[in-house]
Amino acid sequence: MTESFGALLTRTFASSGRLCVGIDPHAGLLESWGLPDTARGVRDFGLRVVEAASGRVGIVKPQIAFFERHGSAGYAALEEVLAAARAAGLVIIADVKRGDLGSTVDAYGEAWLTPGSALEADAMTAVAYQGLGSLDGVLALAGRSGKGVFVLAATSNPEAFATQTATRADGRSVAAGVVSDVAAHNAAAGGAGAGSAAVGSVGVVIGATVALTDFGLSPAALADLPVLAPGFGHQGARIDQLPGLFGAAAQNVVVSASRSILSTGPSGIEAAITAAAAEAEAACRA
Amino acid sequence: MTESFGALLTRTFASSGRLCVGIDPHAGLLESWGLPDTARGVRDFGLRVVEAASGRVGIVKPQIAFFERHGSAGYAALEEVLAAARAAGLVIIADVKRGDLGSTVDAYGEAWLTPGSALEADAMTAVAYQGLGSLDGVLALAGRSGKGVFVLAATSNPEAFATQTATRADGRSVAAGVVSDVAAHNAAAGGAGAGSAAVGSVGVVIGATVALTDFGLSPAALADLPVLAPGFGHQGARIDQLPGLFGAAAQNVVVSASRSILSTGPSGIEAAITAAAAEAEAACRA
Numbered sequence: 198m199t200e201s202f203g204a205l206l207t208r209t210f211a212s213s214g215r216l217c218v219g220i221d222p223h224a225g226l227l228e229s230w231g232l233p234d235t236a237r238g239v240r241d242f243g244l245r246v247v248e249a250a251s252g253r254v255g256i257v258k259p260q261i262a263f264f265e266r267h268g269s270a271g272y273a274a275l276e277e278v279l280a281a282a283r284a285a286g287l288v289i290i291a292d293v294k295r296g297d298l299g300s301t302v303d304a305y306g307e308a309w310l311t312p313g314s315a316l317e318a319d320a321m322t323a324v325a326y327q328g329l330g331s332l333d334g335v336l337a338l339a340g341r342s343g344k345g346v347f348v349l350a351a352t353s354n355p356e357a358f359a360t361q362t363a364t365r366a367d368g369r370s371v372a373a374g375v376v377s378d379v380a381a382h383n384a385a386a387g388g389a390g391a392g393s394a395a396v397g398s399v400g401v402v403i404g405a406t407v408a409l410t411d412f413g414l415s416p417a418a419l420a421d422l423p424v425l426a427p428g429f430g431h432q433g434a435r436i437d438q439l440p441g442l443f444g445a446a447a448q449n450v451v452v453s454a455s456r457s458i459l460s461t462g463p464s465g466i467e468a469a470i471t472a473a474a475a476e477a478e479a480a481c482r483a
Numbered sequence: 484m485t486e487s488f489g490a491l492l493t494r495t496f497a498s499s500g501r502l503c504v505g506i507d508p509h510a511g512l513l514e515s516w517g518l519p520d521t522a523r524g525v526r527d528f529g530l531r532v533v534e535a536a537s538g539r540v541g542i543v544k545p546q547i548a549f550f551e552r553h554g555s556a557g558y559a560a561l562e563e564v565l566a567a568a569r570a571a572g573l574v575i576i577a578d579v580k581r582g583d584l585g586s587t588v589d590a591y592g593e594a595w596l597t598p599g600s601a602l603e604a605d606a607m608t609a610v611a612y613q614g615l616g617s618l619d620g621v622l623a624l625a626g627r628s629g630k631g632v633f634v635l636a637a638t639s640n641p642e643a644f645a646t647q648t649a650t651r652a653d654g655r656s657v658a659a660g661v662v663s664d665v666a667a668h669n670a671a672a673g674g675a676g677a678g679s680a681a682v683g684s685v686g687v688v689i690g691a692t693v694a695l696t697d698f699g700l701s702p703a704a705l706a707d708l709p710v711l712a713p714g715f716g717h718q719g720a721r722i723d724q725l726p727g728l729f730g731a732a733a734q735n736v737v738v739s740a741s742r743s744i745l746s747t748g749p750s751g752i753e754a755a756i757t758a759a760a761a762e763a764e765a766a767c768r769a
Contacts, residue, residue, distance in 0.1 A: 297548060352584070354613055355616075360611070370649075
């Protein structure tokens with residue numbers, strides 16, 4: 198039987214901790230790394246981050262926009278980076294934030310979550326502006342293939358607040374509605390309890406500087422959900438604030454840091470990863 | 484001075500009508516067209532649709548998921564299809580539904596809307612789950628480059644209803660909030676009145692079977708906005724219902740049809756395009 202993504206994540210947390218290193222080869226970072234702003238540059242950047250992450254953390258998160266910016270050549274570079282990450286045993290979360298309907302959203306799932314596909318990752322991020330039900334095809338494919346999906350729930354940018362706190366007819370905020378719909382999906386799919394998994398295979402994205410109560414959320418609502426929390430370091434959240442932000446659900450958090458690590462450059466990245474990984478583990482033991 | 488996307492669309496409506504032909508090479512259509520489910524298959528499919536659309540309509544909408552499904556090879560095929568569409572003088576709307584924040588969303592804009600980029604289109608679809616402000620970088624780039632953006636507002640799938648009708652603190656539904664935020668953006672950017680443009684350069688996506696009032700929307704709210712309305716034909720909306728659905732704003736609608744045209748196969752597609760284009764013009768004259 199295929200191991201579920203929830204079980205893979207639980208195992209990875211235990212063996213390699215909760216830190217997730219972003220792979221964000223944007224123009225500014227390429228320049229400061231001394232790399233050209235080309236497909237070759239994003240490839241070299243990505244391979245160097247994978248090399249630095251290998252053996253130090255368990256999870257990486259390539260930000261696909263920075264590869265797409267270079268067209269098909271950028272995607273070919275991405276395929277090399279994904280293959281290197283897989284060969285290194287890293288769990289890969291493709292940060293693509295895809296969302297659509299019907300056969301279109303199925304195609305996105307097939308692109309990113311099909312075993313053996315050129316762009317295969319272990320999980321992808323998704324957007325449910327068209328309702329979690331619009332992602333059913335992706336969630337079902339993920340379940341069959343031992344893959345994961347992280348659905349955008351509450352984000353830390355101020356301009357998101359009006360939409361994500363809007364009140365649905367059932368009284369939930371849009372963000373809390375995503376969380377409860379995801380929890381219901383996981384329960385219907387067999388729950389977090391399947392095998393050795395402490396969390397379900399579908400999770401949510403919650404910004405690391407978000408105050409959960411502002412969105413009608415609580416740590417209890419996240420009890421069984423993997424939470425991808427971007428923004429540690431660069432965007433202002435400190436890793437040692439993790440238990441304060443997420444309470445008991447801090448155990449489920451993929452602690453994602455990108456700029457704060459990547460900005461140390463190709464010579465400083467190993468030390469930055471090691472320090473951030475230790476900080477994440479200390480915070481979750483606290 | 485660069486022609487605005489609103490002006491380009493206004494000119495295209497006048498010269499070539501409102502019909503937009505989808506380029507959706509999904510597995511089922513490839514099979515019925517006798518093409519392999521490979522990058523080569525989606526390339527041949529896309530080039531054939533461009534050939535059929537050329538001279539018969541003014542706008543095409545490649546659905547990028549079906550190219551992404553084949554990885555970097557699929558994107559290379561897409562680049563050929565985009566180049567052929569551009570050479571044929573077709574307005575290209577890249578249906579990508581991208582959305583994110585900061586430098587990430589900027590990178591998406593650069594990928595799809597930068598003149599000369601490998602994936603250059605004339606407009607892209609976007610999602611504002613993180614608020615319209617999260618797309619500011621893309622909207623600004625579009626304005627500078629004479630490109631357009633269509634932001635998802637109200638869609639016809641039932642599972643979208645809870646989210647898109649949720650009530651924001653300002654009393655607007657999420658869908659109506661997107662529409663009013665887009666209208667405010669266009670007004671700040673100089674309005675639809677710039678030059679010969681009858682519509683602004685940023686528009687919205689509204690499903691062709693949506694009842695506007697269910698979302699707190701009205702034709703008046705769409706007065707100056709280009710509206711991309713997918714779902715004519717296959718998804719149940721009839722083109723002759725256009726004025727009934729959109730009222731006076733029917734003049735602004737990009738009438739998008741995919742499956743109903745593509746399912747006629749490589750031998751029937753020209754006739755299907757000609758018939759649908761005539762139907763769209765008759766509906767807008769009514």
